[in-house]
Each structure stands twice: as structure tokens, then as C-alpha cells.
Amino acid sequence: xxxxxxxxxxxxxxxxxxxxxxxxxxxxxxxxxxxxxxxxxxxxxxxxxxxxxxxxxxxxxxxxxxxxxxxxxxxxxxxxxxxxxxxxxxxxxxxxxxxxxxxxxxxxxxxxxxxxxxxxxxxxxxxxxxxxxxxxxxxxxxxxxxxxxxxxxxxxxxxxxxxxxxxxxxxxxxxxxxxxxxxxxxxxxxxxxxxxxxxxxxxxxxxxxxxxxxxxxxxxxxxxxxxxxxxxxxxxxxxxxxxxxxxxxxxxxxxxxxxxxxxxxxxxxxxxxxxxxxxxxxxxxxxxxxxxxxxxxxxxxxxxxxxxxxxxxxxxxxxxxxxxxxxxxxxxxxxxxxxxxxxxxxxxxxxxxxxxxxxxxxxxxxxxxxxxxxxxxxxxxxxxxxxxxxxxxxxxxxxxxxxxxxxxxxxxxxxxxxxxxxxxxxxxxxxxxxxxxx
Amino acid sequence: xxxxxxxxxxxxxxxxxxxxxxxxxxxxxxxxxxxxxxxxxxxxxxxxxxxxxxxxxxxxxxxxxxxxxxxxxxxxxxxxxxxxxxxxxxxxxxxxxxxxxxxxxxxxxxxxxxxxxxxxxxxxxxxxxxxxxxxxxxxxxxxxxxxxxxxxxxxxxxxxxxxxxxxxxxxxxxxxxxxxxxxxxxxx
Numbered sequence: 165x166x167x168x169x170x171x172x173x174x175x176x177x178x179x180x181x182x183x184x185x186x187x188x189x190x191x192x193x194x195x196x197x198x199x200x201x202x203x204x205x206x207x208x209x210x211x212x213x214x215x216x217x218x219x220x221x222x223x224x225x226x227x228x229x230x231x232x233x234x235x236x237x238x239x240x241x242x243x244x245x246x247x248x249x250x251x252x253x254x255x256x257x258x259x260x261x262x263x264x265x266x267x268x269x270x271x272x273x274x275x276x277x278x279x280x281x282x283x284x285x286x287x288x289x290x291x292x293x294x295x296x297x298x299x300x301x302x303x304x305x306x307x308x309x310x311x312x313x314x315x316x317x318x319x320x321x322x323x324x325x326x327x328x329x330x331x332x333x334x335x336x337x338x339x340x341x342x343x344x345x346x347x348x349x350x351x352x353x354x355x356x357x358x359x360x361x362x363x364x365x366x367x368x369x370x371x372x373x374x375x376x377x378x379x380x381x382x383x384x385x386x387x388x389x390x391x392x393x394x395x396x397x398x399x400x401x402x403x404x405x406x407x408x409x410x411x412x413x414x415x416x417x418x419x420x421x422x423x424x425x426x427x428x429x430x431x432x433x434x435x436x437x438x439x440x441x442x443x444x445x446x447x448x449x450x451x452x453x454x455x456x457x458x459x460x461x462x463x464x465x466x467x468x469x470x471x472x473x474x475x476x477x478x479x480x481x482x483x484x485x486x487x488x489x490x491x492x493x494x495x496x497x498x499x500x501x502x503x504x505x506x507x508x509x510x511x512x513x514x515x516x517x518x519x520x521x522x523x524x525x526x527x528x529x530x531x532x533x534x535x536x537x538x539x540x541x542x543x544x545x546x547x548x549x550x551x552x553x554x555x556x557x558x559x560x561x562x563x564x565x566x567x568x569x570x571x572x573x574x575x576x577x578x579x580x581x582x583x584x585x586x587x588x589x590x591x592x593x594x595x596x597x598x599x600x601x602x
Numbered sequence: 603x604x605x606x607x608x609x610x611x612x613x614x615x616x617x618x619x620x621x622x623x624x625x626x627x628x629x630x631x632x633x634x635x636x637x638x639x640x641x642x643x644x645x646x647x648x649x650x651x652x653x654x655x656x657x658x659x660x661x662x663x664x665x666x667x668x669x670x671x672x673x674x675x676x677x678x679x680x681x682x683x684x685x686x687x688x689x690x691x692x693x694x695x696x697x698x699x700x701x702x703x704x705x706x707x708x709x710x711x712x713x714x715x716x717x718x719x720x721x722x723x724x725x726x727x728x729x730x731x732x733x734x735x736x737x738x739x740x741x742x743x744x745x746x747x748x749x750x751x752x753x754x755x756x757x758x759x760x761x762x763x764x765x766x767x768x769x770x771x772x773x774x775x776x777x778x779x780x781x782x783x784x785x786x787x788x789x790x
Contacts, residue, residue, distance in 0.1 A: 260740055490703075
């Protein structure tokens with residue numbers, strides 16, 4: 165069972181009901197659940213979308229796109245049915261926040277989906293969970309069944325003339341399916357390969373109908389915004405970055421965990437105070453700020469870094485999924501880079517050549533390099549390969565693999581050079597199998 | 603027209619248990635398009651049968667109304683789906699970054715020693731298989747593993763023997779239950 169943590173600096177909004185038994189519908193209702201959707205039924209779609217825009221809620225999956233804007237792109241009139249699609253294919257290494265939402269507050273996901281449906285005129289929503297989250301899917305399915313039995317879902321929700329149906333869906337192991345167009349392919353029973361954009365899902369999405377796709381955390385935040393008021397929510401964060409975020413602190417920390425902190429919270433403080441600092445008196449070597457696809461940052465780069473989309477972007481990385489991975493000074497960056505690229509090579513769907521071939525060659529080169537058989541030219545070659553993947557693929561997986569690789573080489577060139585000429589890895593640990601040439 | 607249903611024999615015996623077959627009857631009607639049931643069906647079929655056998659693929663194709671080739675094409679994309687049996691308890695050790703930093707390879711190594719199997723191997727009693735997997739979404743409670751669908755988190759190599767014995771006991775309980783049911787007065 166995942167441990168729940170807390171820290172005095174937390175502002176609990178999305179995580180407000182964690183650990184309070186809110187997966188049971190009566191408890192959820194007692195804790196103010198399903199009040200937001202009733203308010204939305206009374207206020208109407210235009211009001212909901214305005215509230216969402218005012219809240220400055222930006223997509224929690226990683227792209228950071230304004231949720232209100234996304235909803236407003238859905239055409240009012242459509243000959244095809246419109247859909248809401250909740251992305252719970254949480255697979256970005258370093259990210260486990262949606263895990264807790266599905267576990268502790270599944271009704272917030274349902275309520276947020278209904279509100280999204282009311283806003284854009286969709287009568288059906290899908291909640292897609294990654295295949296590994298079977299026990300969470302069962303919790304989610306129980307919650308959906310309970311919501312139906314109370315009349316919160318179905319033909320006439322809450323006794324109104326509005327219809328909203330929810331269907332849960334399981335994946336079967338694929339990082340790429342977390343990309344919105346691949347997610348739609350998967351839900352249609354196909355291989356999860358991305359679609360070319362435009363058209364964007366808001367216009368042509370699931371089964372050809374206009375579709376709103378939001379991350380599970382984004383959707384779970386919606387009812388809270390409606391309840392507390394969009395302006396109040398926006399005021400918690402920094403300009404253009406509304407509210408709070410579930411930050412997943414992992415890696416070399418005394419107190420790893422998922423913490424809900426205001427947008428713009430200082431990264432250094434997040435590591436040393438919220439996460440309790442690095443064990444064993446070791447020093448910080450680097451930090452991956454938003455899931456494994458975001459470029460690594462050095463200690464000197466995080467001194468005054470506020471964790472919001474704009475500030476982390478300015479620092480040359482990305483806020484991404486909010487998965488902060490802390491790396492201590494006893495870690496081999498070449499090994500870390502190799503493990504990162506191995507993941508992307510495994511997960512590349514193979515649709516676009518720069519990604520399929522690029523991730524594979526990067527993995528091969530880094531494997532050889534880490535084993536001590538690297539050539540000096542490899543270092544520039546790794547960078548050259550990675551740079552040539554950028555922007556040349558249908559979906560961002562190619563970029564997600566290239567960007568961190570470029571940063572590892574640029575910021576830790578010396579460490580790459582130390583692996584040259586058959587020298588053993590300076591960080592080799594006893595009892596740990598060293599990756600060997602395949 | 604090449605109608606994949608042409609050769610379907612509705613009276614043919616299902617490879618699935620009556621309960622699962624009934625579940626599939628509902629599942630294909632649940633979505634705006636039948637084919638959306640494909641991935642869940644494959645996963646649930648695998649949970650029951652152990653892997654995607656030729657018979658499973660044929661029946662899933664027939665139920666959805668697509669060709670077996672289309673089913674194989676989709677199934678081969680998803681890493682949780684397999685075409686060969688695994689152990690009764692498939693141990694999946696996450697070695698991605700957050701777990702790696704907290705000792706995932708040491709955990710994997712310990713399982714390997716205890717079981718004497720390597721990547722995708724099965725123990726001789728058929729009880730366990732071991733594989734290294736990508737991020738399972740338990741980064742903040744690393745290092746973590748999944749045994750079938752159960753999560754075990756915040757592990758040290760020292761936890762490995764007790765996890766294995768937990769599943770050995772579970773397997774024994776299951777086989778005794780089956781034996782009792784078979785010997786029972788009402789029969790199977």
C-alpha cells in the first residue's frame with residue numbers, strides 16, 4: 165500500500181480527501197463530493213469554461229496547456245458524438261500521482277469528467293487506466309457503479325435532462341499510449357501509434373468525434389476549482405500557473421512521496437525541506453524536475469527555481485508530469501542516462517524512423533560506452549543523434565528521449581570522458597550487475 | 603467480401619470459463635464500437651488462460667469480428683500481453699530510474715538467486731517467473747515490484763524470501779481448495 169506523507173507547506177486541494185475513505189460514495193458525499201457538478205448544472209456550459217480559464221489550470225500530464233482553452237476549442241455543434249477521455253495511462257518514469265487519485269478519490273475523477281462533459285456537450289466519458297493499475301481499475305469501476313446507482317451517471321443525471329455515461333478501460337502496457345492520439349487509437353482497439361496533427365482531438369478525436377483529453381489529475385482538480393472558486397484557486401499559484409500540483413518526490417531522498425504544493429514552490433526547498441534532503445549526508449548531484457523526459461538540472465540551476473511551467477521552462481527544462489527525481493553524488497550519470505534511454509528505446513512504438521532508430525542507436529552507443537568501450541567521438545555522436553531526433557516525429561516521444569540525453573552529455577561531459585579507454589565505471593558498486601555489451 | 607465471421611460456429615465450445623465468456627458478451631456491447639473491447643479482452647483472457655494461445659486469439663477474433671491477424675497485430679504491441687506461458691506468479695521488478703536509484707537491481711539480483719531463473723524463465727515447479735519491467739507507477743515508494751497485479755513497495759533484498767514464501771503458501775492454499783472441491787459430494 166503506497167504510503168501517504170504530509171508536510172506543513174502543503175496546500176491540500178486535490179489530495180484533500182486522500183486517506184479519508186472517499187473511495188466510498190457516502191464518504192465522498194459527506195466530504196462535499198458531487199456539489200460542484202450540481203453547481204455546474206445550474207450555471208451552464210459557458211460559465212464552466214470561463215471558470216476554467218480564470219483558474220489558470222494547466223494540463224497536469226506534462227504539456228501544461230490551459231485546460232479551459234482546450235475545452236473551448238470543442239465545436240458547439242457537431243454531427244458526431246463528443247467525448248471526454250481521461251488519461252490515466254500514467255507511465256512517465258518518476259510519476260505516480262494518479263495512482264493515489266484513483267486509490268483515494270476515484271469519485272473526483274468521475275465528477276470532473278461529468279463537469280467536462282457538461283462544459284463541452286459530451287454525453288460520454290472514458291476513464292483509461294494503464295494495465296498495471298488493475299487494483300485501481302477495480303476501485304474505479306466500483307465508484308462508477310455506485311455513481312450510476314445513485315443517478316449521478318446515466319440518462320438524467322441528478323434528475324436533470326442531461327445525460328452522461330462513463331466507461332472505464334484498461335491498457336495493457338504501453339508508455340506511448342499516454343500520448344493523446346495514441347491513447348485514442350488504443351481505446352479504439354488498435355496498436356497505440358500516434359495520429360498526425362492537425363486535426364486536433366478537440367475537432368476529430370475518438371471515433372472521429374470531437375474529444376477532450378485531460379490527464380487524470382487535471383480532471384480530478386476540476387470539481388475543487390468549481391467549489392472553491394476559480395479566482396481563489398488561481399491565487400494560490402504563480403501568474404499563469406494556477407493552483408497546486410501533486411509533486412512526486414523520488415530517488416535519493418529521506419522522505420520521498422507525493423506532496424501537494426503550490427505552483428511555483430522552490431525546488432531546492434522541495435528537496436531539502438519537504439523531501440527531507442539526501443540520505444547519508446551525501447550531496448546533490450542533479451535533479452530531474454518533471455519525469456524522465458525532462459532535461460536534468462544541476463544544483464546551481466535550482467537555487468532560486470520556482471516549480472511552475474514558465475520558470476522551469478526558462479531554466480532549460482520542463483515541469484512535465486511533476487515527477488522530481490533526485491540524484492546523489494554517488495550515482496553514475498552515464499548509467500542513469502543509459503537506463504533512461506533504454507526505457508525510451510523499449511517504449512518507442514516504431515512508427516517514426518527518427519525515434520525508432522534514434523533511441524536504439526543511443527541505447528547501443530551508451531551501453532558500449534558504459535561498459536568502457538567508448539570512443540572519444542561517441543560523446544559528440546550521442547549529442548548529434550539526439551539533436552537530429554528533435555521535432556521530427558509525429559508525437560513527442562522522440563523529443564522525450566532526445567532532450568534528457570542532450571542534457572546529460574552537455575552537463576556531465578567530464579563524466580562521459582572518464583568512462584573512456586576501458587576505464588572501469590568510477591561509481592561501480594559491489595554486488596550490482598554492471599550492464600555489459602550485448 | 604472477406605467476412606471473418608463466415609467460418610464462425612456459434613455452437614463451438616469456448617476456451618473461456620462460463621463466467622468470463624458471459625463477461626465478454628457484455629464487454630463487446632459496452633463501447634460505441636465493438637473493437638474497443640479488444641485490449642481488455644486479451645488481458646482478461648490472459649489472466650484466465652495464462653497467455654494468448656492460438657485458441658484464445660481465434661476466439662477473441664471471432665467474438666469481435668476481426669481477423670486473427672488483426673488481433674495478433676494489436677496484441678504484439680502491448681508489453682503485458684504474452685504469447686508464451688509465464689509462471690503462476692509472474693514477478694515484475696521495476697528497474698527504471700526512481701527504483702534503480704534505491705536499489706532495484708539488487709532486488710532483481712536477489713530474486714534471480716532465490717529462484718535460479720533469469721529474464722522470462724519459469725521455475726521448474728511452474729510457480730514463478732521473473733522479468734525486469736519498465737516504470738510501474740510506484741516511484742515514490744521505490745523500489746517496487748508487481749507480482750501479477752499485486753504491488754510490493756519500499757523493498758530491500760531482505761524482503762525477497764518472505765515475498766516468495768507468501769506466494770508459495772497462497773499457491774498451496776489454492777491447490778488444496780481445488781482438491782477439496784474435486785473430492786466434494788456435489789462434484790465439479
